[in-house]
Amino acid sequence: MADEKNTAVMSRTSSHEKKDISGFNSPFKSPSVTDLDIGTTQTLQQGEGEVFGATGDGHVNFRTVGWVRAAVFLIKQTFATGVLSMPSAMYYLGGATSAVFILWWGVINTYSAYIQGHYKLAHPKMHTIIDGAEMSVLHLSGGSKFWSKTAKYVTEIMYIVSVCTYFFPDWLLCVGLAVLAIGTALNAITKHGTCTVAFNVIAAVLSTATGSIRKIHGLGIILWIGFVSAIVSVLMVVIGVAIRSRPAYAPQTGPYDLGFQAAPPVGTTFAQAWAGSIAIFASSANTCGYIPVMSEMRRPQDYFRSLYVSAAFVNSAYISLAMVLYAYAGKWVTSPSLGSAGPTIKLAAYAVALPGLIAVGMICVHVPAKTLFVRVLRNSDHLTRSTKTHWVVWFSCTTSCGVLGWLLAVGIPFYTSLVSLIGSLGFGPLGVVVPPLLWFSLHVEYRKGSLREQLMWWAHVGMLLMGLFLTIGGTYANISNIIDQFHQGKVGKAFSCADNSATTVGG
Numbered sequence: 001m002a003d004e005k006n007t008a009v010m011s012r013t014s015s016h017e018k019k020d021i022s023g024f025n026s027p028f029k030s031p032s033v034t035d036l037d038i039g040t041t042q043t044l045q046q047g048e049g050e051v052f053g054a055t056g057d058g059h060v061n062f063r064t065v066g067w068v069r070a071a072v073f074l075i076k077q078t079f080a081t082g083v084l085s086m087p088s089a090m091y092y093l094g095g096a097t098s099a100v101f102i103l104w105w106g107v108i109n110t111y112s113a114y115i116q117g118h119y120k121l122a123h124p125k126m127h128t129i130i131d132g133a134e135m136s137v138l139h140l141s142g143g144s145k146f147w148s149k150t151a152k153y154v155t156e157i158m159y160i161v162s163v164c165t166y167f168f169p170d171w172l173l174c175v176g177l178a179v180l181a182i183g184t185a186l187n188a189i190t191k192h193g194t195c196t197v198a199f200n201v202i203a204a205v206l207s208t209a210t211g212s213i214r215k216i217h218g219l220g221i222i223l224w225i226g227f228v229s230a231i232v233s234v235l236m237v238v239i240g241v242a243i244r245s246r247p248a249y250a251p252q253t254g255p256y257d258l259g260f261q262a263a264p265p266v267g268t269t270f271a272q273a274w275a276g277s278i279a280i281f282a283s284s285a286n287t288c289g290y291i292p293v294m295s296e297m298r299r300p301q302d303y304f305r306s307l308y309v310s311a312a313f314v315n316s317a318y319i320s321l322a323m324v325l326y327a328y329a330g331k332w333v334t335s336p337s338l339g340s341a342g343p344t345i346k347l348a349a350y351a352v353a354l355p356g357l358i359a360v361g362m363i364c365v366h367v368p369a370k371t372l373f374v375r376v377l378r379n380s381d382h383l384t385r386s387t388k389t390h391w392v393v394w395f396s397c398t399t400s401c402g403v404l405g406w407l408l409a410v411g412i413p414f415y416t417s418l419v420s421l422i423g424s425l426g427f428g429p430l431g432v433v434v435p436p437l438l439w440f441s442l443h444v445e446y447r448k449g450s451l452r453e454q455l456m457w458w459a460h461v462g463m464l465l466m467g468l469f470l471t472i473g474g475t476y477a478n479i480s481n482i483i484d485q486f487h488q489g490k491v492g493k494a495f496s497c498a499d500n501s502a503t504t505v506g507g
Helices: 002-021 067-090 095-122 129-140 145-158 171-190 196-211 216-242 270-282 286-294 300-332 343-377 388-411 416-442 444-448 451-487
Strands: none
Touching: 067 095, 067 216, 067 270, 067 286, 067 300, 067 343, 095 129, 095 270, 095 286, 095 300, 095 416, 129 145, 129 286, 129 416, 145 416, 171 196, 171 343, 171 388, 196 343, 196 388, 216 300, 216 343, 270 416, 270 451, 286 300, 286 343, 286 416, 343 388, 416 444, 416 451, 444 451
16 A cells, blocks of 8 residues: 555656656756666656655655745855865966856856756656766666666765774765854854854854754754854954955055955966865855755756756855955955954954854755765654654764864864865766766767767767866866965964964965
């Protein structure tokens, strides 16, 4: 009886998805489905059901998120930490070059999320980019489980913080980044009232507690408060910087060099410039976290509305707010950038930004915890029932992510370089390498199709190669840049109690 109900749910969901896919004016045709168990291609009606498709009869309905709330989730997931690190990264690129990179990477990241959304509609059981990598390679390799599992494990390794923590994804770096940002805010607000490690513990507790809310829909009020606080705090700093006669950290008397220029400054190394480019890329590259949100939407087809609203807002804000900060502060911009307008506005801006930073920590805990939760309980009745096992697994996942994120925060004492490192090691392969594979799986026939189809196929080959270069070159650039920072004394020590709020000028 239960199997009949599940089959009915899958059939209704699948036919509904197929009908909506064909409604898009895009090169994506109504796709077929690759079954992980038998390694063959089936029609959608024969294949898959949603990850959280089971509802009623005591099941928890996870799919309650509307497109507006999803859009706010995507914006908050992307905007807060990105805008804090971007202005200092611009110093090594120059104003005009930075604007080009903001637009370029914004388009690439939005398109990557677009591909993932269509693949999710074609394969409802996809919950993360790892699932997509496995299914697409299984399809492209003609059903080879060896290559599909290889793709799964390689993607998982790239989604991982360290090889020793097999199941914990690259999003733990996001947790560490959020914990670091909250700790920095508490340092600024209290004027270093206690050891920074203690503040990071408080940050981890807050992030874990809020991130433990089980459904994305339940995060709504915190998301809205965080969204407003992030916007207001950044505007405070932008206005504060713009109305000053000279930057707060520039010499206050006599002549000074603003350091604002269109091109990279003289003496900038490839490693510095490329690390700055990747910091900009990483500021909107967390598209691998979008599909779990789509999995909890009432209408997954509305995901594209959320994506377009989020992308338009984030990239417009980066172009306007970050560019204004860099234009008025120049090489005297601080990292994080909320300190750029001077001590008084810094304190006020961090106080206003604190709810927004907590919301970022909440998201960064919730997304990897939900990924682990689904991995452990998938194909089990405990996934969508409020059983003891359900709750034990869920809280174990959130607590583990919070604790490991805290360890990363106190063990990696730099900010902009951490964002850039996430971009190269995690978001590069996940956001630029894997999506073309998903596209190839949906468009196998394009390789030998019409001239237009072949050009599109080769364009996605170029996208894949760009992702590989981003990963390899970016990792090299970031390692070189971090080593230089240590040699120049710009980085503190791990597990340090020292104040880390707005002490770094010029990135």
